[in-house]
Amino acid sequence: MSAVVAEHDDHHDDHDHGPAKGLLRWVITTNHKDIGTLYLVFSLAMFFVGGGMAMIIRAELFEPGLQFVQPQFFNSMTTMHALVMVFGAVMPAFVGLANWMIPMMIGAPDMALPRMNNMSFWLLVAGVSLLASTLFMEGGAPAGGWTMYPPLMLQTGKALPFAIFAVHLLGLSSIMGAINIIATIFNMRAPGMTLMKMPLFVWTWLITGFLLIAIMPVFAGAVTMLLTDKYFGTSFFDAAGGGDPVLYQHIFWFFGHPEVYVMILPTFGVASTIIPVFARKPLFGYSSMVYATASIAFLSFVVWAHHMFTVGMPIAGELYFMYATMLIAIPTGVKVFNWTATMWKGSMTFETPMLFSIAFVVLFTMGGFTGLMMSIAPSDFQYHDTYFIVAHFHYTLVPASIFILMAAGYYWLPKWTGHMYNEKIGQLHFWLSAVSVNILFFPQHFLGLAGMPRRIPDYAVQFADWNMISSIGGFIFGASQLLFLYIVIDTIRGGTGEKVTDEVWEDAHKHGLEWTLPSPPPYHTFTTPPTVIPTEHI
Amino acid sequence: MNKDIDTKQKNTRLVRTLVLVAVGMFGFGYALVPLYDVMCDVVFKKEKPGIPVAAEEVSYKADKNREITVEFMTTVNQAAPMEFRSETKKLKIHPGEYYTVNFYAENKTDKEMAAQAIPSISPGPAAEYFKKTECFCFTEQTFKAREGRTLPVRFVVNPEIPEQYKTITLAYTFFDNTEKSVK
Ligand code: HEM
Ligand SMILES: [Cu+2]
Numbered sequence: 258m259s260a261v262v263a264e265h266d267d268h269h270d271d272h273d274h275g276p277a278k279g280l281l282r283w284v285i286t287t288n289h290k291d292i293g294t295l296y297l298v299f300s301l302a303m304f305f306v307g308g309g310m311a312m313i314i315r316a317e318l319f320e321p322g323l324q325f326v327q328p329q330f331f332n333s334m335t336t337m338h339a340l341v342m343v344f345g346a347v348m349p350a351f352v353g354l355a356n357w358m359i360p361m362m363i364g365a366p367d368m369a370l371p372r373m374n375n376m377s378f379w380l381l382v383a384g385v386s387l388l389a390s391t392l393f394m395e396g397g398a399p400a401g402g403w404t405m406y407p408p409l410m411l412q413t414g415k416a417l418p419f420a421i422f423a424v425h426l427l428g429l430s431s432i433m434g435a436i437n438i439i440a441t442i443f444n445m446r447a448p449g450m451t452l453m454k455m456p457l458f459v460w461t462w463l464i465t466g467f468l469l470i471a472i473m474p475v476f477a478g479a480v481t482m483l484l485t486d487k488y489f490g491t492s493f494f495d496a497a498g499g500g501d502p503v504l505y506q507h508i509f510w511f512f513g514h515p516e517v518y519v520m521i522l523p524t525f526g527v528a529s530t531i532i533p534v535f536a537r538k539p540l541f542g543y544s545s546m547v548y549a550t551a552s553i554a555f556l557s558f559v560v561w562a563h564h565m566f567t568v569g570m571p572i573a574g575e576l577y578f579m580y581a582t583m584l585i586a587i588p589t590g591v592k593v594f595n596w597t598a599t600m601w602k603g604s605m606t607f608e609t610p611m612l613f614s615i616a617f618v619v620l621f622t623m624g625g626f627t628g629l630m631m632s633i634a635p636s637d638f639q640y641h642d643t644y645f646i647v648a649h650f651h652y653t654l655v656p657a658s659i660f661i662l663m664a665a666g667y668y669w670l671p672k673w674t675g676h677m678y679n680e681k682i683g684q685l686h687f688w689l690s691a692v693s694v695n696i697l698f699f700p701q702h703f704l705g706l707a708g709m710p711r712r713i714p715d716y717a718v719q720f721a722d723w724n725m726i727s728s729i730g731g732f733i734f735g736a737s738q739l740l741f742l743y744i745v746i747d748t749i750r751g752g753t754g755e756k757v758t759d760e761v762w763e764d765a766h767k768h769g770l771e772w773t774l775p776s777p778p779p780y781h782t783f784t785t786p787p788t789v790i791p792t793e794h795i
Numbered sequence: 796m797n798k799d800i801d802t803k804q805k806n807t808r809l810v811r812t813l814v815l816v817a818v819g820m821f822g823f824g825y826a827l828v829p830l831y832d833v834m835c836d837v838v839f840k841k842e843k844p845g846i847p848v849a850a851e852e853v854s855y856k857a858d859k860n861r862e863i864t865v866e867f868m869t870t871v872n873q874a875a876p877m878e879f880r881s882e883t884k885k886l887k888i889h890p891g892e893y894y895t896v897n898f899y900a901e902n903k904t905d906k907e908m909a910a911q912a913i914p915s916i917s918p919g920p921a922a923e924y925f926k927k928t929e930c931f932c933f934t935e936q937t938f939k940a941r942e943g944r945t946l947p948v949r950f951v952v953n954p955e956i957p958e959q960y961k962t963i964t965l966a967y968t969f970f971d972n973t974e975k976s977v978k
Contacts, residue, residue, distance in 0.1 A: 369806050412873065436813045444805045474817050478824025490975050493828060497872070497911040497970030499846045504831050508824055569919040 275780050287371035288780060289356045294673075295378050296353030301745070303345030303385065304659075308735055310338035315697075315731035317714050318724050331714035332400035337392065339403035343520065344427045345385045347654070350662050351523040352377075352434045355462050357673065359438060361771040361778065362456050364447025364787045369440035377433035384426030391416035391423075402712060404509055405480065407494040407502050411487050418488070421480045428473040435469035438462055447770075447786035453544065454790055456769050460547050461526030464554045468515050468522070471558075476512040479505060503568050510561035518557045520654065522550060524621075524661040525592055528614050531668050532596055534768050535611035536603030539793050542595040549588035549595075556585050566637045575634045582632035586625065593622055608762075609683035613664035616691045617657055624652030627702070642712075645705025651698045660690070663741060670745065671761045675777040676752035678744050686744065689737035696730025767793035847914060849933055850926035857891035858954045864888075865952075867896060868966035875971035876903040877910065878943070890924075890954040898931070900969060901943030908938045909972045917964050924956035925963060935972060 276282045276291065286292060313334050317325050326334070356374065360367055368374050391398040396414010399405070405420075413420065442455070442463045455463075482493040483505070492498025494505045525546075533540045540546065562570060562578040570578075596618050605611070627649040631637045640646055663686075671677050700723035705711075709720045716724065757776045765772040769791060774782055865888055867881040878901040888894055902908045912932040916922040929949035938944065952963070 369802075370810070408873075432817050436810055436817075439813060440806050440809050443809060444802050470813055470817050471820050474819075474821035475824040475827075478821050482825075482828075492975075495970075496913040496968070497972050498975060501831075504828065507831060508827050511824075511827065 285375070287367075287375050289360050289368045289371070289374065290673075290778070290780065292368075292374050292378055293353045293355075293357030296349050296356060296381075299378075299382065299385075300346045300350035300353060301742070303341055303349070304738070305742070306389075307338050307341035307346055308738060310334045310341065311731065312735050314338065315728040318716070319728040320725065321716050321718050321721050323715055326714065328714045329397055329400055332402075332712060333392070333398040335712050336399050336402055337388070340388060340399075341385070342654075343403065343516070344388075345381075347520045347658050347662070348431065349381055351462075351465075351520070352431075352438075354458075354523070354527070354662075354665055354669075355434075355438050358669070358771060359441055359459055359462060360445065361774060361782060362459055362769055363442065363445065363450050364770050364783045364790075365441060365445035366781060366784045367445075368437050369445050370437045373433050374437050377430045377437065380426050380430035380433070384423045384430060387419055387426065388423035391419050394419065404506075404513065405483065406509070407483055407486065407505050410483060418484060421484050424480050425477055428477045431469050431473050435466040435473075439466040439470075442466075447783065447790070449788075449790045453547070454792055456526075457529035457540065457543070457546055457550075458523065458526035461522045461529075461550050464550050465519050465522045468519050468554055468557070472512045472515045472519075475508060476516075479508040479512065482508075503565070506565050506568060507562065510564045511558075513564065514561045515554070515557040517650070517653070518553060520658050522554065524617070524658045525550065527661045527665045527668075528596060528617055529592075530769065531610050531614045531664055532599050532618075533793070534668075534762050534765050535608065535614075536600045536605050537764065538599055538603040540595070541598035541601075542591070545591055546595055549591040552588045553585060556581065556588070560585060563632055563634075563637070566634045567641050579632055579634040583629065586629050586632075589625055593618060593625075608667070609678075609680060609687055610664040610668035612684065612687045612691075613660045613667070616687070617660045617664070620652055620656035620660070620694070624649055624654075624657060627652065640705060642710055643705035644701040644709045644711055647711050648698050648701035648705060651701070655698065656691070656694050660694075663687075663690070666741070666745065668762075669771075670748050671752075671757045672771060672774075672776050672778070674749050674752070675757060675775075676748050676750075677755045677757050678748040678752050680753075682740055682744055686737060686740040689740070690734060693730045693733035693737060697727055697734050698730070700724075700727045700730075764793075767791050846911065847927065847930070847932060849930070850928050852893075852928045853926075855891035855951065855954050857889050859889055861890055861954075862887050863890060863952060863956075863960065864962045865894075866962065866964045867898075868964060869898065870966065870968045872968050872970045875910070875969060877901060877908070877969055877971070878903060879967075879969050881967075882945075888952060890952045890956055893928070893949060893951045895929075895947050895949045898946045898948065898967070899943065900931075900936070900938070900946055902938035902941060905940045907940060907973070909935050909975075910938065910969050911935045911972045912967045912969050915966045915968070917966070918960065921956060921960045921963050924953040924960075925965070926951050926953060932967065 276288065277285060283291065283295060313326065314331070317323075317331055356368065359365075394414065394416040396416060398416055399410065399413050399420045401410035401413060411417070442459060446455070482491065485491040486493055486495050486500070492500040494500045494502045496502065529540055529546055560578060560582045562574060563582040566575060566578070627645070631640050631646060631649060667678060667683055704720055704723050704727070707720065709716055759775055760766040760772040761776060770787055771778075773787065865886050867883055867885070869879045869881050871877050871879050878899070880899055882897040882899060886894065886896060900910070914927070914930070914932050916925050927948060927950045929947060931946035931948070936946070
């Protein structure tokens with residue numbers, strides 16, 4: 258680190274020092290690597306908090322009847338599980354990766370707006386803490402589902418205004434994070450790093466950033482209307498005052514559908530970064546990947562009412578939203594094709610990051626297929642609000658977004674820490690996760706098709722067997738994730754003891770600028786821009 | 796160093812634009828409210844749920860050969876302190892003929908109460924053929940302490956209603972509006 262300090266003495270206060278001493282370093286830091294670490298550690302912690310809630314849900318559903326919790330608390334658990342996972346775990350994890358990797362991938366010394374970066378992280382912590390505090394309020398935490406539909410949501414007790422304010426904070430944090438990422442990508446690229454030479458992770462985040470700026474304010478507006486309906490006598494959604502609860506669903510899903518793409522686009526980006534390295538081939542169809550990402554993002558704004566096929570829309574609306582939704586499968590199919598083609602005849606090796614990425618390609622595709630089934634409006638009347646849709650979105654989120662986050666962890670941990678993780682335990686973690694995730698979620702397709710509604714703590718005995726199997730899968734999956742925690746801590750503390758090289762993975766330097774830096778990279782990197790731009794990922 | 800200042804300016808400009816976009820999208824969320832009404836009215840010609848208005852009394856040619864069952868349902872929103880029931884549960888009607896049915900609502904509290912009834916017709920596509928010329932749902936109803944009242948509804952089903960509709964359900968929900976009306 259001292260070498261770095263000696264090298265630079267420009268006037269920027271945060272450039273001529275290493276990290277501040279002690280714990281305060283983490284509070285006041287404006288360094289992209291520190292903030293990236295903060296985001297990642299925070300999201301890992303929230304992954305376990307949200308996971309704990311999932312364990313409560315699966316324990317209650319292990320058998321029919323009420324075993325452990327009351328229905329109200331059960332519904333709080335499904336609501337809070339979703340909110341914590343979406344806003345506390347998956348989204349912050351990708352922001353963390355963006356912070357760590359984007360400057361290193363485009364040859365920038367830091368994020369464009371380092372102070373705002375610090376603020377968005379702490380707003381996130383404030384938002385999630387506020388949300389969590391509702392668990393202890395009179396009337397319990399919100400229990401109306403993560404979609405917060407009125408009039409049910411308006412029956413929340415004292416927690417309602419706090420939950421809504423938490424959403425405002427989380428939205429503000431995401432918007433600030435998105436602005437920062439866009440500014441970094443537009444203004445901080447090293448000379449020669451043209452847009453069409455950027456790694457796909459950077460591309461997908463650029464597009465996700467625009468999605469976030471467009472949708473988070475709409476969500477903030479929707480919950481603000483809920484708030485004024487409840488406390489200030491407006492009637493946006495209150496039928497008795499001339500409002501319409503279905504309007505809320507339209508506004509919510511205008512946000513909600515692009516929101517699910519906020520979680521999947523960076524996933525696509527990481528997968529497109531990892532697969533070529535372990536297939537030892539350039540990514541197949543780089544520019545088609547960029548265009549596919551952009552078209553998915555664009556289409557995501559015009560398909561929202563596929564979540565509302567059963568509200569009694571006019572037939573023309575049903576048909577439009579049905580066909581528009583089916584269109585999304587095309588660019589998504591292009592991506593799956595490209596990942597497969599990248600692996601085709603590659604000299605593949607199967608280290609843990611690659612295993613998770615391959616499982617992602619296979620299992621995400623299954624989630625896409627069930628999505629396609631539900632996009633058929635007349636069929637969706639059967640699937641809607643059953644466990645079938647629970648199976649659908651968990652296939653697109655757990656063995657997709659979460660698996661790719663795991664892959665990213667294994668892929669970049671050696672770069673971040675300078676230590677190698679334990680490959681044996683990594684592979685054990687992979688196989689346990691990959692098998693148990695299917696035991697957990699696959700039976701939910703059958704439950705849904707047989708008619709089991711979502712968000713219920715008790716159910717007809719005909720659903721007993723598959724629920725028990727699903728719960729067993731859930732417990733194995735939950736326990737397996739402790740291996741990941743162990744590996745992360747172990748790697749930070751030295752791992753296998755093997756000293757990793759700069760590029761860590763064979764020939765990785767051809768795939769990204771980050772592999773041309775030492776492992777771990779010094780506190781400040783690329784204070785002078787790099788001269789050679791790797792293009793093997795293109 | 797010059798480049799540094801340049802980047803700073805570019806950042807400021809970009810941030811300003813993006814913040815404007817975010818603020819604009821917040822406004823767009825609110826703009827969806829009137830837009831929704833316009834879509835319902837103009838594009839889909841569909842009556843938006845909410846407080847309905849009276850249909851004009853038109854005389855249709857009654858279709859004595861057809862019979863449709865109309866069911867009446869009553870609900871009180873969020874356990875509001877009211878009694879609310881329909882005096883007729885089911886009625887066989889001929890399209891084109893006018894009928895009057897009575898509902899009964901009672902304020903169970905010792906205070907004055909304002910309440911609004913919201914109708915809902917299913918199946919949805921039958922709604923446009925179901926016309927109410929007189930209904931307690933057109934305006935907010937006020938009840939004195941403990942007051943109970945009979946509330947008539949006069950309706951007709953347009954004989955142009957497609958053959959497939961054999962049963963229509965008219966459901967009312969009473970919302971306790973006392974708090975909102977005071978404000
Ligand atoms: C080919 C792509 C996809 C199609 C056609 C599709 C289609 C659908 C449809 C029609 C529904 C509504 C089902 C219902 O409520 O009856 C739905 C729900 C959902 N989808 Fe997808 N989907 C796709 C991909 C994804 C992806 C990539 C994600 C997330 C990463 C995702 C996350 C969700 C979530 C979270 C819900 C449920 C929301 C809720 O009601 O709580 N989907 N999808
Ligand atoms: Cu959707």
